[in-house]
Amino acid sequence: MDKISPDRVRNAVRAYWDALAKKSKGELADFYAPDAIVFMADTKRNEPAKLMIERRNREFFDVQGSASAQPGEIEVHIPGPHVAIATYSYHFRAIRIRNNVRVQIDMPNTRATQVFRLESDGALRLIHEHLSASKYPNITVLGPEEGR
Amino acid sequence: MQTISADQVRSEVRRFWDTFKRKSQAEFESLYLPDATVFASTVPRSELARLTIARRMRQFFGPKSKIEIELGSIDVQLIDNIAIASYSYSFRGAEVKNDGTSVEHEVPAGRGTQIFQLDDQNRLRILHEHFSSGEAPKADTTVEI
16 A cells, blocks of 8 residues: 655545536545534634535536635644645635626635545545635636526 | 544633633644644735734733734534634724733634644644634724634
8 A cells, every 4th residue: 555645645635626626526535534623714613524415516516616625835744644634725716606696706725624535445545635715716707698 | 643523622712712711822823733833814925823922912812902802603624633712703892001001902703723643642732723804904903813
C-alpha cells in the first residue's frame, strides 16, 4: 500500500477541485469516506458527507451552473501513518441559478481544512472537511436563466 | 500507545472554552501544541496558534472583557493518535479596550473543528483549529474570535 506523503496529499486536493470543476459527480463522491463529516462554506452546522453529496447533486450537478477553485499554497501535516491534514486558502468562483436567475458568486478569501485517511484499499479519502469564508461572498446577478 | 476516547475529547473541548472564559493565560497556551495552526474566524489564511493566542488574550483576557459560550453537540472522529472534534457554538464576547471603548463579538452560528493529538505525556493538545461563522455579522458587531 502506498504511504501518505505531502505530495500525494497535495495531488489529492488538486484532483478534488478538478473533479468539482469537471462536474464529475461520481469522482467527487468517491473522495469521501462513508463516515466523513463536513462543514460546507454555506451551512450552519456540520453534517454527514453523504447528506451534503445528495444536496450537491441536486443543487449543482443536476442543474446549469459551474464552479472552480484555485488553491493557494497547501500545507500538509502527517501526524500518523493513516492520517494527513491539508490546510490552505483558495479563491472560489461559481455560477448558480437562484429563483430562475443566474448569479455569479466570487469568494476570494475561502479557507479549507481537509483531513484525509488512508483506507484499507490504499485510497486517500476525506474523513473531515471544514470549508469557510473569512469574508462574505461578492454576488453578481448575470440575468435570467438560459432558455427562459 | 495510549488510546483516545470520544468522551475524553469532548471533555477537552469543554475545558478549552472553560479556560477561555476564566481567562487563564498559562492554561490557555498549554492547550495547543507548539507547532499548532489556526484558521481564526475572520483571518484569510492559517496562522501559528501562538499569534491567535496573543490576539485572543489582547481582545478577551482584559479585566473588563468577558465571553459567553454555548456549545452544541460535539462529534468526535478518531484516527491513529489524533481526534477530530466538530461542533456548533454560539459565542458572545465583549472586548473592552484600555481607552474604555468596546467591541461586540457576536457569533450566533459558530462552527468549530479542533484536531487534537496526544503529546509525549499522553495529554491531548490542539494541533489544528478552524473556527468560522455560518452567518454574516450583525450591524456594529464582528464575528471574529
